[in-house]
Amino acid sequence: MKRILAVVMMSVLVAGAGAAAESPKLLSKKELKTLLATASTPEDHNRLAEHYRLKAEKLEAEANDHIEMAKVYRTRGGAAGTKWPLSTYTTKHCEDLAQDLQKAAKRARSLSAVHSEMAKK
Numbered sequence: 190m191k192r193i194l195a196v197v198m199m200s201v202l203v204a205g206a207g208a209a210a211e212s213p214k215l216l217s218k219k220e221l222k223t224l225l226a227t228a229s230t231p232e233d234h235n236r237l238a239e240h241y242r243l244k245a246e247k248l249e250a251e252a253n254d255h256i257e258m259a260k261v262y263r264t265r266g267g268a269a270g271t272k273w274p275l276s277t278y279t280t281k282h283c284e285d286l287a288q289d290l291q292k293a294a295k296r297a298r299s300l301s302a303v304h305s306e307m308a309k310k
Contacts, residue, residue, distance in 0.1 A: 215247070216240045234308035241301035245294040252290035259283035 216224060221240065228234055262280040 213239050213243060215243050228304075228307075231308040234304040238301045238304035238308065241297045241304065245297035245301065248290045248294035248297060252287040252294065255283040255287035255290065259287065 216236070221237075224233060224237055228237060259280050262283060
């Protein structure tokens with residue numbers, strides 16, 4: 190019984206490692222530059238579309254983090270302003286940064302859509 194359990198556990202670990210190895214990841218700057226210069230096949234454009242989709246997700250997550258930080262700084266204003274004298278500045282900083290990150294995510298999603306269309310041609 191222990192041997193069967195050990196075999197099952199090893200199978201699960203190996204399968205999990207294989208799935209993790211296949212999960213999509215962002216291209217490095219060098220890979221992106223090269224692929225942008227040479228993309229000619231549907232696979233190339235699908236890979237670029239995936240890169241930009243992942244980039245958009247990352248940017249959106251970062252924007253959400255800054256939205257949450259802005260909420261914290263906003264609640265620290267008022268009476269707590271003596272302890273957090275820069276809370277107004279930091280709130281604005283986080284809000285502006287979140288807005289910029291959301292715009293960048295939107296542009297990345299647009300690039301993803303463009304490359305998805307190019308892959309179909």
